[in-house]
Amino acid sequence: xxxxxxxxxxxxxxxxxxxxxxxxxxxxxxxxxxxxxxxxxxxxxxxxxxxxxxxxxxxxxxxxxxxxxxxxxxxxxxxxxxxxxxxxxxxxxxxxxxxxxxxxxxxxxxxxx
Amino acid sequence: xxxxxxxxxxxxxxxxxxxxxxxxxxxxxxxxxxxxxxxxxxxxxxxxxxxxxxxxxxxxxxxxxxxxxxxxxxxxxxxxxxxxxxxxxxxxxxxxxxxxxxxxxxxxxxxx
Numbered sequence: 001x002x003x004x005x006x007x008x009x010x011x012x013x014x015x016x017x018x019x020x021x022x023x024x025x026x027x028x029x030x031x032x033x034x035x036x037x038x039x040x041x042x043x044x045x046x047x048x049x050x051x052x053x054x055x056x057x058x059x060x061x062x063x064x065x066x067x068x069x070x071x072x073x074x075x076x077x078x079x080x081x082x083x084x085x086x087x088x089x090x091x092x093x094x095x096x097x098x099x100x101x102x103x104x105x106x107x108x109x110x111x112x113x
Numbered sequence: 114x115x116x117x118x119x120x121x122x123x124x125x126x127x128x129x130x131x132x133x134x135x136x137x138x139x140x141x142x143x144x145x146x147x148x149x150x151x152x153x154x155x156x157x158x159x160x161x162x163x164x165x166x167x168x169x170x171x172x173x174x175x176x177x178x179x180x181x182x183x184x185x186x187x188x189x190x191x192x193x194x195x196x197x198x199x200x201x202x203x204x205x206x207x208x209x210x211x212x213x214x215x216x217x218x219x220x221x222x223x224x225x
Contacts, residue, residue: 045214106154
């Protein structure tokens with residue numbers, strides 16, 4: 001099993017550009033989530049999904065969209081990148097929800113110029 | 114808003130010593146989890162303790178939970194240089210059953 005795979009590992013964007021961060025898991029997990037990690041701020045929840053076709057907002061959803069068309073994939077879209085979105089983004093998954101151990105990807109390091 | 118807050122923010126010890134990190138939270142919880150993050154990597158789950166448990170062990174790790182004080186501690190015994198990492202607590206609460214809230218972490222440095 002590959003676990004949780006995030007692509008790309010690094011990305012530099014210009015302000016106003018859009019892009020999609022990819023997250024895929026091969027563990028048949030229903031629950032998937034996206035976090036951003038900023039220095040001194042810990043991890044903050046952006047969006048989460050409890051199954052295919054179901055998504056909801058987390059703590060800091062503005063500027064981000066998600067969709068969940070399959071169990072395996074949970075892409076995160078930046079609609080119009082802003083310097084404030086410079087961060088490290090982590091995707092995580094578990095079988096049914098946050099009351100279980102989460103499996104994390106290795107992150108995408110994103111810089112917005 | 115952050116639910117869990119780790120203390121201290123940074124801890125530096127010698128190999129072989131014990132390391133204790135604390136986590137405080139604000140609202141009632143379903144469970145509390147501890148994670149480790151090595152530099153440049155994703156988080157790795159260490160241990161989960163449910164709200165009705167008081168202590169849990171896993172290898173060199175010992176976690177305690179005091180729901181009356183809304184706090185937890187993570188003890189790493191006989192530390193090794195490979196334990197150098199950031200450690201985070203995370204809580205799930207009944208009011209937001211599908212969300213896991215992380216603290217800001219403790220950076221542990223174990224000197225050889």
